[in-house]
Amino acid sequence: MRLFVITKFCALLILSHLALDARAEWKNLIKVNVPEGKLEDPVIYNEFPYPTGDEKYTLLYAQKGDSLYEVVLFQVSDIGVITTVQPLIYEKGKANQYDLTIVRRSSKKTNGGQAATVRVTVQDANIFPPAFPFSLYNGTIKENSPEGTVVLGLENCHAEDRDESGIKTYKIIKGNERGYLKVEKYDVGVKSFLRLLATNTPIKRGKTTPFITLVVEAEDMRVPPLTARTTIGVRIEEVNDYPPVFNESSYEREISEDTPLMTSIMKVQATDKDEGISGEVYYFFQTLSSFFTINAFTGEITLVRELDYSQSAQRLHQLTVRARDAGIPFKETSATVKITVAKDIPNYPFQASPNSDQQNTAPSFPEAPCHFTIYTSFPVKASLGAIYARDDDPPGPNKELRYSLGSSSSQFSLDTYSGVLTVNNDLAAQTYSLVVRAQDQGSPKKTAEAQVKIKVQNVDDPYNHPTFSNPIQAITVAENTAVGKSVFRASANSGSSSSKGVVYSAIFGSAMPYFELDEKTGVLKTAAPLDRETHSEYDLMIEARNEEKIPRHSHLYLVIHITDVDDSYPDFTKPVYDASVPERNPEGTFVTVIHAIDQDSASITYDVSSSPEFKIEASTGVIRTKRKLDRATGDRRFLIYVTATDGVGKTSSAIVNIDVTSAQDSAPKFNSESYKVSVREGQGKVPNLLCIAATGSNGAVKYSLKSGPADKFKINEITGKN
Numbered sequence: 001m002r003l004f005v006i007t008k009f010c011a012l013l014i015l016s017h018l019a020l021d022a023r024a025e026w027k028n029l030i031k032v033n034v035p036e037g038k039l040e041d042p043v044i045y046n047e048f049p050y051p052t053g054d055e056k057y058t059l060l061y062a063q064k065g066d067s068l069y070e071v072v073l074f075q076v077s078d079i080g081v082i083t084t085v086q087p088l089i090y091e092k093g094k095a096n097q098y099d100l101t102i103v104r105r106s107s108k109k110t111n112g113g114q115a116a117t118v119r120v121t122v123q124d125a126n127i128f129p130p131a132f133p134f135s136l137y138n139g140t141i142k143e144n145s146p147e148g149t150v151v152l153g154l155e156n157c158h159a160e161d162r163d164e165s166g167i168k169t170y171k172i173i174k175g176n177e178r179g180y181l182k183v184e185k186y187d188v189g190v191k192s193f194l195r196l197l198a199t200n201t202p203i204k205r206g207k208t209t210p211f212i213t214l215v216v217e218a219e220d221m222r223v224p225p226l227t228a229r230t231t232i233g234v235r236i237e238e239v240n241d242y243p244p245v246f247n248e249s250s251y252e253r254e255i256s257e258d259t260p261l262m263t264s265i266m267k268v269q270a271t272d273k274d275e276g277i278s279g280e281v282y283y284f285f286q287t288l289s290s291f292f293t294i295n296a297f298t299g300e301i302t303l304v305r306e307l308d309y310s311q312s313a314q315r316l317h318q319l320t321v322r323a324r325d326a327g328i329p330f331k332e333t334s335a336t337v338k339i340t341v342a343k344d345i346p347n348y349p350f351q352a353s354p355n356s357d358q359q360n361t362a363p364s365f366p367e368a369p370c371h372f373t374i375y376t377s378f379p380v381k382a383s384l385g386a387i388y389a390r391d392d393d394p395p396g397p398n399k400e401l402r403y404s405l406g407s408s409s410s411q412f413s414l415d416t417y418s419g420v421l422t423v424n425n426d427l428a429a430q431t432y433s434l435v436v437r438a439q440d441q442g443s444p445k446k447t448a449e450a451q452v453k454i455k456v457q458n459v460d461d462p463y464n465h466p467t468f469s470n471p472i473q474a475i476t477v478a479e480n481t482a483v484g485k486s487v488f489r490a491s492a493n494s495g496s497s498s499s500k501g502v503v504y505s506a507i508f509g510s511a512m513p514y515f516e517l518d519e520k521t522g523v524l525k526t527a528a529p530l531d532r533e534t535h536s537e538y539d540l541m542i543e544a545r546n547e548e549k550i551p552r553h554s555h556l557y558l559v560i561h562i563t564d565v566d567d568s569y570p571d572f573t574k575p576v577y578d579a580s581v582p583e584r585n586p587e588g589t590f591v592t593v594i595h596a597i598d599q600d601s602a603s604i605t606y607d608v609s610s611s612p613e614f615k616i617e618a619s620t621g622v623i624r625t626k627r628k629l630d631r632a633t634g635d636r637r638f639l640i641y642v643t644a645t646d647g648v649g650k651t652s653s654a655i656v657n658i659d660v661t662s663a664q665d666s667a668p669k670f671n672s673e674s675y676k677v678s679v680r681e682g683q684g685k686v687p688n689l690l691c692i693a694a695t696g697s698n699g700a701v702k703y704s705l706k707s708g709p710a711d712k713f714k715i716n717e718i719t720g721k722n
Helices: 008-025
Strands: 029-035 043-045 055-064 074-075 082-084 097-106 114-123 134-141 167-172 181-188 193-197 211-220 227-237 250-255 262-266 281-285 292-293 300-303 316-325 330-339 370-375 383-386 401-404 412-414 419-422 429-442 445-458 472-478 487-491 500-507 515-517 522-528 537-546 554-561 576-582 590-593 605-608 613-617 620-625 637-645 649-662
Touching: 008 590, 029 043, 055 401, 074 097, 082 383, 114 590, 114 620, 167 181, 181 211, 181 472, 193 211, 193 515, 262 620, 281 292, 281 590, 292 316, 292 383, 300 330, 370 383, 412 429, 472 487, 487 554, 500 515, 515 537, 576 590, 605 613, 613 637
Parallel strands: 029 114, 134 227, 250 330, 370 445, 472 554, 576 649
Antiparallel strands: 043 082, 055 097, 074 082, 097 114, 167 211, 181 193, 211 227, 262 300, 281 316, 292 300, 316 330, 383 419, 401 429, 412 419, 429 445, 487 522, 500 537, 515 522, 537 554, 590 620, 605 637, 613 620, 637 649
């Protein structure tokens, strides 16, 4: 025997609870607000009337308001207590509603009963901390930048908040001990971006630590706030601190007397620890040489004039090479080059041809016309190269060439014997046109000319780069925008250093498959159909880069909001529903529940047109009976059409097949108590004389003749045909 002991206090509580439940009023629609996250008490509703007899409560259907799929987040006890089975999550920008169809009926029944809809609204409880999309961001700023200068490269640096509260502030937590930088919050639409700026403390670049590593923190609006952190590496771009340094202080090379013209003899190399243009190195001879030239960009030394060991001055060539960077102001250093001609080679240089009557051919420039593009920082005394001509005559006066400029120039000089073109004075940013003439020493002398153009561009000043007036922008685009339509134009100021304009490119972002950017104009166009229901927001990082030898760039971070166009119709979970309801149950008996959503409208209403037997709750989709149904009177099967209408009047329909079931069996009943039919005397066999029908039975009806001449008449036991 089991003993149950109940205290007076507990008994009073139980009795009062039962009394309260017994008096509770039945409601077809119950609205409940539940905070998101884990609940200390998982019970979200317990005010249903207490079930009687063998009745119990069942969770028939749980549906999220904006989804076609059933959810398993809730459960209901037999006595009607609704609890959550896992934490509910609030989704920003969503309806955050669930409709629970709760049915009370006998535990022995599988249909019918009394139904209520419990509409659960999940409320934002600000339980999620903000989050940065990336754990590391990289930016740049110049040494000694004035106060208020913005650190570049952080255009997309921001923290996201899943809650509605948003970001309150940003703080520098670590790494700013010298006070070089300060942080501010910059709002664009609903997003809050982080921006770093220079303070009034001069920024100095460490020789061994060219970076500042900051830890920044985002705080949300909660009290106390929830936070998130990320790391920002700020590279300090230097001014011209270092001179170039040769990898060797002196260079030596021995060559043969018969080394062919335009042969590379050696290559000197200097490096500069500065970055950017300050680390670019030019090479030139301190004193020009008639036999050798040095490539101003690579340091390659080339033979440009025939050697003759018999001339003692040509046996040893002592050269001084200067290496100069392109910084402002420049720095330079020097190295010595010693080139020795090894020995005399017999019969070299080749003697003049004894046949003086040989026809003299004119020289030619194999690479004419010549084009050069240099900067205004190109050093004086630096060589542009040899404007080389060839003459196919045999050795002798007919082959000996002398070079000259077509007209005198104060900016350039041309070596008479080698044709090496050298800069004489500082150059302005313009295009220079020269004519180089090569003339042999034959009789008569023959000449050739080559056109030379030198385009001089402004120096690529590292302080000048493309800039966007507003590097963080947001736009809205309608979801029905046609493919190929222009929606935005990125426009950057190229900076005074750029004479060629800028090139635009989309470097990353969720918008890249759906939008395309014209690299020349910066015009952004749609590249694919848009659908707000699939993707309501895109982002895109746009880069503007100038077309210089050392290109500079800047970024624009673009947020694209897709606005809704009501192009959707209500969508049912399925096109045809099958349901059943017991006969002889009272009006309002539960039949089934249907559900439809509209991606463009949160408001859906339901309607059953022209049905005297059934009604539907407009806001929940619950179908109930309008009267008692009786199979004996023909209430066996119904087909009804349900219409769902969205907020702007667009409609969709679904079919509901409803079978009426019986709790107990009943005898079949003939549609008429008597049937009469006449036949002529002598009439032969008649296949279908009469059809007799009986209704009202739950099972199959079988027909038989109980009296009468069985040899004259018979009846089909299944169809009732006589």
